[in-house]
Amino acid sequence: MQKTSSRLLSLLSLLQTHRDWSGEDLAERLVITVRTVRRDIDRLRELGYLISTVKGPGGGYRLEAGTQMPPMLFDDGQAVALALALQGAATDTTVTEDAARALATLRQVMPPRLRHRIDLLRITAVQPPATDDTLQAGAQVLVDLSRAIHAREEVRFDYTSDPGASGDVRRVQPHHLVTWRHRWYLVAWDLDRKDWRTFRADRIRPRTPTGPRFTPRELPGGNVSTFVTSRFRGNDGTTTDWPCRGEVVLHLPAAEVAPFAQDGIVEELGPHRCRLTLGSWSWTGLAAALGCFDTDIVVIGPPQLANAFANLATRYTRAAATGPGTGSTP
Missing domain, CATH: 2.30.30 (SH3 type barrels.)
Structure with missing residues (x-):
């Protein structure tokens, strides 16, 4: 049987999948009794996690948003991913100090094997040259x-x-x-x-x-992208009149997308979603550039961008089928 600490981590990971779990399902997944599940749920509540009891024939549990930050429990993969994200955030002067302090706190409590992995994966982010009047928003x-x-x-x-x-x-x-x-x-x-x-x-x-x-x-132009583009076009001697311009929703925070959006316009839609309007010389090039964000993408328009994604998907599928180890030759 798992130790209590590792079992609590496994239980918390299951609850974080944002679905209702019955006590029987949790007990089966963790190979423990329903009574032990109830005791572990109480331990998580004592740590500050808000876990509600779901009423119904089978009953169950649901992890809710709390009013304060409870102690965090991460598995190895989550801890490494979080540290890498904080390294990138620490180069953004908007949150440099907070990100650096969070990274130092996380690294301090990491076991040596994970700390070594983080130290081998140092990131250097190159920021654009700053002008004399550049000030970053707090x-x-x-x-x-x-x-x-x-x-x-x-x-x-x-x-x-x-x-x-x-x-x-x-x-x-x-x-x-x-x-x-x-x-x-x-x-x-x-x-x-x-x-x-x-x-x-x-x-x-x-x-x-x-x-x-x-x-x-109602915003002039119908949307924020058209409005902002019309206000800033030509102010610095550059143009935003790309022959191909599309609009998508990315499942990433706006602050993470903005440093890599080049001439794009990023609109915050929530803590984990943003709208990005970006241009390119071709629809295929635009679709490929948007794919570099490595997240779920919802195409707002135009239809040419959706078609470019479909064409790339077909092309990439063929490439995967004829890749190394398949026995095929170019």
């Missing part, structure tokens, strides 16, 4: 703005349009938080100027409390 500012967007609440903030200039107080209805060429921007309806505006997030200092709730307006 993580808390992004969190505050995102919360107001999802709650549809008006916000007030001190805003400095240029470095060194005196700021003024703006009242807006926030609609979208997007990235454009490695900077965060807030797209909002300015209540005093009665017009749409884009604000650099690193120059925003939110005031509290937030204002009343509002009904979202």
